Amino acid sequence: MISFDGSKCTGCGMCANVCPQGAVKIKEEKAFMSDYESCMECGACRLNCEFGAVDLTKGTGCLVAIIREDILKIRPKGTGCGCGTGPGCC
């Protein structure tokens, strides 16, 4: 899930600029999620927010990664997908 802390957000627009899907928008100098279905929770907005206004649980939206990391818990977070990230993977 993703949420924006309005008290910290300055409306600088960096989160909207770096979003690859255009899911984050700025309205009345505050960031908000305009289309959660389009958001990939990739974490670009959180990483590039200098004010710590974005709260996000980052993860890989992929069957293999979720089975390994979240269901079976046999791989640490961020190493379970099939792209070859983890040691011995693929």
Added chain:
Amino acid sequence: MDGRSIRPPQVKILGLALPKRLKFGKMDYLKVLYSWTRAFRKTFIIEPGLYFTGDKYDRETPLLVTSNYHMTVYILWRELRGRNARILVIDTDGINVWCSSGKGRFSAGEIMKQIKRYDRRLLTGTDRLEIILPKLSLSGVSIAELRRNGISPKVGPVLAKDIGDYLDRVPLKNMYSDLYRFSIRQRLFTLVPSLAQTIKYSIYIAAGLFGWHLLTGTDIHWQVVPLTALIVTLYVVLFPALPGRRFAVKGLFLSIFLSAGFAADFAFTGIFSVDAASLLFYLSFATGGCLFFALSYTGNSGVSNYSLVKKEIKNFLPITAALFVLAIAAIIAKGLSA
């Protein structure tokens, strides 16, 4: 340029590395094709470092940053052919830009690590070094951190095919408005690896079914391979047209269309002469196959939301497993009755 098989000697002067000309040959084209069928998984890597294209190294030319996934560097090189440019290949463990940035491997730290290997005067004639980042790297790269380190990052386009046009428009701008779109072109790009992944498993299933057919004469074995290919192709091509916004819901609708076809054949035409047990097998296999492919396509697509996909997997994976169990029961029943 395969980092696994060819490691060119690292030329160093006073402990600092020198840029190398980026060259690819016919073998690299074959490697790209192979990587494509391997569904973007780690296959071949490029040695990290500073490369250049064109006649000679020129510190005034644009400096593009990319991952050390062989296919990525090859595609970028192809787009830069005939142009003087520089490419900083960073160590992402052979993983593509978007996947590696999502895992924090494509990061400001990795970029700085490569930059520090080179004499600053070789990189820029000013006190600021301008680099061009792929837009899809920003889930791993902190722009603020780069700025603190004397770097002036520019955000480039999402896709390599737009690099040429981007570089032609000087002064370079940030491509903040360039968004990722899961277009038919993007989806067709994922079709080949998706087919390669799933057909392999359908052949294993067909082999098992053939064994059962030899014992009991079910006459159902090879059919699962084209059925799987049909599911994959229809799902990928029709993805935005299938009802629903979630992957599994789209898969469910596709299975309804396919099941309607099987049921219509059973009820009216009898073209495939299916009996009740065969019908049950095809219905459950097709529905389970549609759901399973829909869930696995989350990884190949560029539009999957982690939290929503997690929910989908928890809800639909048990249903998928139950459908495959039903398909097995149906084929066993058909064999025993025969």
